[in-house]
Amino acid sequence: MEQKTVLHAQNVRKSFGARGNVQEVLRGIDLRVLEGEFVGIMGPSGAGKTTLLNVLATIDRSTEGSILIGDADISTMKDRELSAFRRDKLGFIFQDYNLLDTLTVKENILLPVSLGKMHKRVAEDQFKSIADILGISELANKYPHEISGGQKQRTSAARALINKPSMVFADEPTGALDSKSASSLLGTLEDVNKKRGVTIMMVTHDPVASSYCSRVVFLKDGMIYSELYRGDKTRQAFFQEILKVQGVLGGDSVDTL
Amino acid sequence: MTLFNLVTRSMRKNIKHYYLYFFALILSVVLYFVFATLQHDSAVIAETNRSMNMSAGFQVAGILLIFIAGIFVIYANAIFLRRRSREIGLYQLIGLTKGAVARLLIIENALLSAGALLVGVGIGILLSRLFLLLLMKLVDFDGFIELNFSVAAILQTIFVFAAIIALTSFQMVARVYRSTLLSLFKADKSEEHPKQPKSFLSAFLGCLGIVFIAFGYWYSGHMLNALLFLNMLIVLATTISGTYLVFRVSISWLLYKLRVSKNGHLGLYNSLSIASIMHRMRGNANSLTIIAVLSAMTLTMVAVACSFYYSTEKDAKQIMPFHYMVLLGKDEDKDHQVDQFLQELDSEGIGYTASTVESLYITGEIMGDDFPTWLNGSTYFSIVSEEQLREAGLAVQAPAAGQGTVYDASLAWILKSVKTPYEVKLLDGPKEFSIKIEQLGDGNVINFPSPGTQIVVPDLVFNEVRDMIQGSEVETFTFRTINIKEDQDLDKAYDISRQDKYTAFSFSYYEMYKQNVQNNGLTIFIAGFLGLIFLLTTGSILYFKQMTEAEQEKNNYATLRQLGFTSKEIMRGIVKKQVFVFGLPLLIGLLHSIFAVKSASFMFMSDITLPVTISMTLYVVIYLIFAFLTVGYYRKIVKAAL
Numbered sequence: 060m061e062q063k064t065v066l067h068a069q070n071v072r073k074s075f076g077a078r079g080n081v082q083e084v085l086r087g088i089d090l091r092v093l094e095g096e097f098v099g100i101m102g103p104s105g106a107g108k109t110t111l112l113n114v115l116a117t118i119d120r121s122t123e124g125s126i127l128i129g130d131a132d133i134s135t136m137k138d139r140e141l142s143a144f145r146r147d148k149l150g151f152i153f154q155d156y157n158l159l160d161t162l163t164v165k166e167n168i169l170l171p172v173s174l175g176k177m178h179k180r181v182a183e184d185q186f187k188s189i190a191d192i193l194g195i196s197e198l199a200n201k202y203p204h205e206i207s208g209g210q211k212q213r214t215s216a217a218r219a220l221i222n223k224p225s226m227v228f229a230d231e232p233t234g235a236l237d238s239k240s241a242s243s244l245l246g247t248l249e250d251v252n253k254k255r256g257v258t259i260m261m262v263t264h265d266p267v268a269s270s271y272c273s274r275v276v277f278l279k280d281g282m283i284y285s286e287l288y289r290g291d292k293t294r295q296a297f298f299q300e301i302l303k304v305q306g307v308l309g310g311d312s313v314d315t316l
Numbered sequence: 317m318t319l320f321n322l323v324t325r326s327m328r329k330n331i332k333h334y335y336l337y338f339f340a341l342i343l344s345v346v347l348y349f350v351f352a353t354l355q356h357d358s359a360v361i362a363e364t365n366r367s368m369n370m371s372a373g374f375q376v377a378g379i380l381l382i383f384i385a386g387i388f389v390i391y392a393n394a395i396f397l398r399r400r401s402r403e404i405g406l407y408q409l410i411g412l413t414k415g416a417v418a419r420l421l422i423i424e425n426a427l428l429s430a431g432a433l434l435v436g437v438g439i440g441i442l443l444s445r446l447f448l449l450l451l452m453k454l455v456d457f458d459g460f461i462e463l464n465f466s467v468a469a470i471l472q473t474i475f476v477f478a479a480i481i482a483l484t485s486f487q488m489v490a491r492v493y494r495s496t497l498l499s500l501f502k503a504d505k506s507e508e509h510p511k512q513p514k515s516f517l518s519a520f521l522g523c524l525g526i527v528f529i530a531f532g533y534w535y536s537g538h539m540l541n542a543l544l545f546l547n548m549l550i551v552l553a554t555t556i557s558g559t560y561l562v563f564r565v566s567i568s569w570l571l572y573k574l575r576v577s578k579n580g581h582l583g584l585y586n587s588l589s590i591a592s593i594m595h596r597m598r599g600n601a602n603s604l605t606i607i608a609v610l611s612a613m614t615l616t617m618v619a620v621a622c623s624f625y626y627s628t629e630k631d632a633k634q635i636m637p638f639h640y641m642v643l644l645g646k647d648e649d650k651d652h653q654v655d656q657f658l659q660e661l662d663s664e665g666i667g668y669t670a671s672t673v674e675s676l677y678i679t680g681e682i683m684g685d686d687f688p689t690w691l692n693g694s695t696y697f698s699i700v701s702e703e704q705l706r707e708a709g710l711a712v713q714a715p716a717a718g719q720g721t722v723y724d725a726s727l728a729w730i731l732k733s734v735k736t737p738y739e740v741k742l743l744d745g746p747k748e749f750s751i752k753i754e755q756l757g758d759g760n761v762i763n764f765p766s767p768g769t770q771i772v773v774p775d776l777v778f779n780e781v782r783d784m785i786q787g788s789e790v791e792t793f794t795f796r797t798i799n800i801k802e803d804q805d806l807d808k809a810y811d812i813s814r815q816d817k818y819t820a821f822s823f824s825y826y827e828m829y830k831q832n833v834q835n836n837g838l839t840i841f842i843a844g845f846l847g848l849i850f851l852l853t854t855g856s857i858l859y860f861k862q863m864t865e866a867e868q869e870k871n872n873y874a875t876l877r878q879l880g881f882t883s884k885e886i887m888r889g890i891v892k893k894q895v896f897v898f899g900l901p902l903l904i905g906l907l908h909s910i911f912a913v914k915s916a917s918f919m920f921m922s923d924i925t926l927p928v929t930i931s932m933t934l935y936v937v938i939y940l941i942f943a944f945l946t947v948g949y950y951r952k953i954v955k956a957a958l
Binding site: 118138139141142143144145146147149151153157158159160161162163165166168169170171173174179182183186199200218 | 583
């Protein structure tokens with residue numbers, strides 16, 4: 060069975076700063092993500108994990124290189140097209156949840172489809188099935204300040220999934236959660252990935268979190284250092300492997316504080 | 317590093333935090349200084365001293381101004397402090413004592429205020445000349461205007477602002493001493509969350525608010541009786557409390573219902589408007605109420621003053637239908653004076669028409685049912701012949717045969733509400749004569765001051781009444797009327813008639829007109845000046861509030877843009893919110909003021925639709941500038957969010 064390519068990045072470079080003081084954060088990244096993959100991005104602080112995610116997720120622009128998501132070349136799109144693309148094709152989960160605290164859980168989740176063409180009844184059905192999977196149906200009318208961090212992150216995940224995105228980007232989704240909520244959320248994400256076939260790319264520094272992935276990409280100094288595939292290994296075995304690579308990679312002592 | 321160094325450094329680095337407060341300070345200083353300068357200007361003093369009312373009005377306006385400036389500065393300072401509370405917390409976190417932080421803030425405040433005073437007085441000196449010219453133009457002052465640099469005004473301004481600065485310093489110190497570190501760090505997060513309103517109570521209070529306002533409006537049209545003052549208080553109390561309830565309950569309730577009906581499918585635009593408004597409704601209810609009420613007050617004040625100014629000439633003409641009207645006495649002297657005056661007019665080449673009008677001064681009773689009881693009883697009437705008036709050059713509408721038209725500029729506001737036709741029974745001892753009154757005429761037909769309500773009748777009726785009073789004690793007054801042909805000659809004629817020898821010419825149309833122009837000019841100036849200040853204050857408060865909100869919601873805009881909404885789409889939702897935030901208080905204020913002006917319209921004899929429309933339009937235009945500024949600020953924030 061041949062899998063479709065969802066994301067194809069070629070020679071992506073990104074540098075910050077003005078002339079004379081240019082700092083190159085991404086130094087030529089080639090990456091191909093297939094449909095249904097759950098890709099983790101790991102690496103020490105300053106390796107360019109979040110920058111890579113932002114660039115791939117169209118939030119930031121690369122300085123060089125081409126990025127294809129589906130058939131669309133996002134590196135040549137205008138800002139306006141990018142916005143529409145993000146809304147229709149991508150989903151986001153952030154470390155700080157980024158929920159609108161003026162909206163209820165349901166209103167937050169339905170926000171991305173509010174200006175789209177999705178019919179209200181379809182949106183309602185979609186909301187119900189996603190809220191069921193994520194276990195937040197009961198919270199629909201609660202405000203973010205009334206629910207726990209884990210519930211907030213589930214809400215955030217539901218919001219990312221509501222528009223049936225071709226790809227979901229998650230930036231340290233477990234960064235602000237306690238270990239129990241974190242593993243429960245990751246389990247759900249794994250579930251969503253397997254059962255609904257949603258492609259996910261997740262940046263994390265936590266080896267436990269990345270052990271839920273089907274593949275882990277390690278970055279170092281703006282370049283891909285190595286890759287690990289989980290294959291048929293158990294999560295525990297995969298975790299050990301990740302730890303090994305991380306040990307070789309080093310420099311993570313600050314990050315795991 | 318000394319504390320003073322720290323102050324100057326932090327001020328340099330945080331300019332953008334300061335400019336809002338600095339602007340508020342400067343604005344208040346400028347306005348107050350301009351006002352103080354005018355207050356101490358010799359020409360203005362000379363003008364205001366003419367009438368007790370005017371000098372009192374100026375004084376009251378001055379006090380009101382201090383009050384408004386004080387509130388405004390304190391409000392701006394509160395916002396300023398909230399924005400900086402993290403910084404204040406940080407100073408304490410790194411080990412500065414509360415005393416040191418308080419001292420730091422006071423030094424800063426003193427520096428800022430001194431700067432604002434300097435800049436404000438500077439701008440004020442430039443502006444006060446402009447305002448003085450405007451004032452003198454409004455009161456029709458012809459003399460040479462010179463504006464002296466007024467030390468007294470500066471001292472007064474410094475004194476007032478020293479007091480205000482002391483208050484704000486106190487406010488800062490209280491803030492430092494009374495907040496915990498934690499609350500300082502959390503101050504920029506809004507803590508309010510919309511709650512589900514208790515359905516019955518909310519529905520009841522919400523309706524009550526609307527009922528209060530409706531009652532106030534209705535009652536404002538029915539308050540012309542002996543209890544006028546009490547009635548006015550009732551109207552004020554019901555409309556103001558109604559306004560508060562509308563903002564606090566009715567609107568939240570409506571929004572809540574609307575939101576529930578959406579069942580979570582709120583959409584982007586509503587999320588940015590309705591949800592954001594509901595989130596802060598409790599905090600906003602007070603300020604929106606104050607703004608609506610202040611707007612209503614300002615609008616009414618300006619519209620009424622504008623109407624007075626606009627109708628000055630018409631009103632003077634209604635009270636003084638003839639340029640001169642001399643009541644002849646028993647002796648020949650007054651007649652003589654009139655002849656002499658006419659000769660002088662001739663020799664000056666001033667064209668005029670002169671004639672004679674008689675009036676029969678007789679007691680009588682109005683037999684109308686709906687005549688207010690508190691004015692019942694017999695009163696005096698002046699019966700005037702329509703033909704004599706016509707000959708004298710006053711074109712009044714001819715009453716039908718056997719009927720009469722009532723004229724009384726000073727009672728017109730009551731007589732307006734009496735249903736015609738009604739009968740007036742004239743009494744002379746045992747003899748009676750009834751005249752059917754078919755309508756109320758405009759203004760007077762005999763110049764002020766003349767006693768008695770005037771009834772204009774056809775010559776035939778006039779002669780019948782004259783026959784009836786033959787030989788009794790009822791008096792017949794004879795007036796000589798003079799009308800100057802060209803309006804531009806009025807001034808010259810007035811110079812002649814005001815000479816001491818013309819004792820009979822103590823009242824004239826032109827003198828009254830001049831006086832009214834002065835009074836009304838000063839009134840409209842003060843009202844306009846205060847109105848401008850209210851407007852700037854309310855506009856700035858709304859602007860500041862929205863600025864704070866925009867900054868609090870910055871993260872939301874960033875999230876929305878990450879989710880793929882364009883800044884244009886986000887702005888559409890924000891504009892919707894601004895329509896609500898600015899539009900609703902304006903709308904309610906306008907509505908209030910329309911009813912207020914309507915109930916005050918009894919003071920005017922002429923139609924005031926035009927001046928009221930003009931002044932209200934002007935107000936709305938200036939007010940909307942603030943709305944556009946606010947939207948501009950949001951746009952900047954949204955664009956920079958990602």
